[in-house]
Amino acid sequence: MKMNPLGRTGILVPELCLGTMTFGTQTPEAESHEQIDVSLEAGLNFIDTAEMYPVNPLSAETQGDSERVLGTWFAESKRRDEVILATKHSGNGIKYVRDGADINAKSIPEAIEGSLKRLQTDYIDLYQFHWPNRGSYMFRKNWTFDPSKQDRAKTLDDMMGALGALQDAVDAGKIRAFGLSNESAWGTSEWLRLSEAGHGPRVASIQNEYSLLCRLYDTDLAELSVNEDVGLLAFSPLATGLLTGKYQQGAIPDGSRRSISAELGGRVSDRVFPAVDAYLEVARTHELDPVHMALAWCRTRPFMASAIFGATRTAQLKHILASVEVTLSQEVLDALNAVHHQHPMVY
Template sequence: MQMKPLGRTGIVVSDLCLGTMTFGSQTSEADAHRQMDMALDAGINFVDAAEMYPVNPVAKETIGRTEEILGNWNAANSSRRADFVLATKHSGEGLSYVRDGAPITGKTIPEAIEGSLRRLQTDYIDLYQFHWPNRGSYMFRQNWDYAPSGHNTADALENMQECLEALQVQVDKGNICAFGLSNESAWGTAQWLRLAEQTGTPRAASVQNEYSLLCRLFDTDMAELSVHEDVGLMAFSPLGTGLLTGKYQGGAVPDGSRMSLSPQLGGRKSDRVFDAVAAYLDVAARHGLDPTHMALAWCRSRPFMMSAIFGATTVAQLEHVLAGADLTLSKELLAELDAVHKAHPMPY
């Protein structure tokens, strides 16, 4: 496991991060607790959650359950709390199950943080993230039609400054240690950084955006910003919601898999994506590599990567991921993967 800096905070995190979005839905509490033990024992010191989790599906009845499961683990393992970096997220505007869909504001931040602290049964959150921006996002397959021209610049900047000031209060109270973004753009990230520098408020340390062999939107403007400004990428869906494992090829839909619960995989399912996956699987096969290990190793090789967030629905899946944690890819293989990307760009 490689350790990477969390922005300019002085905190270091493993370049594999345990995602928890199925804890409390597809993953039982007992298995979730086993995963926590296994991940920490394997050298992973980074765990990512959100107040809205679990997913598959997101439901009013289960909002907050993932944090509660992690909180029960924290309560039973209080001596280990300092051994890992705990991240969670404030839901953005439009999720009716949380605060009736209210946007992120200076008023909602303390309420959301107190709720997460209570559910997580901890005195502090290491990394507190905004799940998606109030003004919308290019993420979640919205890159095809998102229109930034419909927003008022002054209002957006005023809201950012208000939120940064509220975050500073939480830092001063010791409730949070660092601040991160999620599903953000280059302009948005740059503004958060600029305003923080001007006002002496918390500087964005990370950005959690989707990134995988199948989704490389981060490779241009965001990559340059990330490298120069020390805002590392926390890649979610590095396995393309399981597509890159090959388990959905040929029309297969394994019982209990994400596709069995979300048939379109959030807009990722298409004929083009299966052709792209086939090409990546061919590269893995020719080099004698497990496709899951190859996809994660590729993510971790990127110069802007801080940590790749993987989700393991089962303990067996976690064991499988850990078995490939030491894999590094040759320059020749990386070049082959780039060639596949050029042949199959943006499959969703």
């Protein structure tokens, strides 16, 4: 498995990352542990989680269980040193996580301690902010995004306070690197500027949604990534399963994400299924598995550090891991670009 730099940290991460947002609900603990074992055997040693996981559904009763499942694996396996571990501090609005408060200098050490306890470890390799206090155009909010009511001075003051708390955690050996999630080009550039002014650790990565169906990253953030060595950790590279084709013609398989979240977080529309059909036709024409095609395409992007996938079942995980053996021809890439031109911005 190809390894890529995580920003300027000196840490290397594999081209695929195991996401864990189903661990503890859709994926039982024993199978979650099996997935970690299978991933490590394949050379995938990068695992991403969050204090608010699992999802589908989110609930106060299960909040933190994905980290707890990882924690029991670390405790039982004694293999913590073999894993690059990433987790996230929840953004505002989740009422049962610190009453929905903003990310701030006080919440950061509290959140880190909570994650460390659940994960049964004494350090986190990559600590990420799940979404910014000022809001984000992610999660389908790009259609109505309006930054005009943001308070720039407060935003920058919050950033400086957060960077100071992060630096304290770095100095204490509790985190190794800092990353963003659901961020914009302007926000990331300000985090970088403040870091370079001496306020705290430099941003190593951005975890934003990215797939054949969701290419918001392709412009300003792509340029920032390449020029500033801040790689993308792409979440939903299979578009929450849409790109597998399993939801075509109205199908909703038992136990699938859509059986729990019918609209797939706003991704389901009349326009998305014809786009998926077009991508599936490219796969059929070139005798490619659609899962392997979608993930292999992610690897071609110049800003990609790692693509984060989730697998409810271990069999799905093994199928996904085989994607690293697939290389797309220029003919396939041209066909995929043609579909994107025909079906842009489907959600």
